[in-house]
Amino acid sequence: GHPPMNLLQGHFADGAFVSDGLRLALPFAVPPGPGTLGVRPEDVVLGGPIRGRVVVVEPHGRQTLVTVDAGGWTLKALADLRPAPGSAVGLGVDPARLHLFDGAGRRLEAAR
Numbered sequence: 281g282h283p284p285m286n287l288l289q290g291h292f293a294d295g296a297f298v299s300d301g302l303r304l305a306l307p308f309a310v311p312p313g314p315g316t317l318g319v320r321p322e323d324v325v326l327g328g329p330i331r332g333r334v335v336v337v338e339p340h341g342r343q344t345l346v347t348v349d350a351g352g353w354t355l356k357a358l359a360d361l362r363p364a365p366g367s368a369v370g371l372g373v374d375p376a377r378l379h380l381f382d383g384a385g386r387r388l389e390a391a392r
Contacts, residue, residue: 290314291312300351304330308391311382316380317380324373326346327372332348333367334364334365344362
């Protein structure tokens with residue numbers, strides 16, 4: 281898709297995704313081990329518990345693609361706001377909108 285999905289490398293442990301010292305609770309249990317967390321920019325919202333600094337602001341018509349450095353994570357959010365580069369922002373992600381992949385790249389899903 282465009283813009284492309286945010287993909288973060290890390291590992292799964294104790295019900296969370298952990299990478300670069302940051303931790304994000306997961307919506308369902310996954311086996312511990314290496315993995316990738318994916319989240320689409322349209323599913324990242326400005327305003328939330330993940331603190332970061334705006335690196336790049338790219339107008340895309342009515343919306344803006346905002347690139348944020350969040351302590352080792354680089355996340356892109358598609359937003360209605362246009363924060364200034366260098367400004368501090370919070371990011372939020374709906375856990376139900378996360379895409380999880382194991383170390384081999386296979387998608388992980390909740391047990392049914």
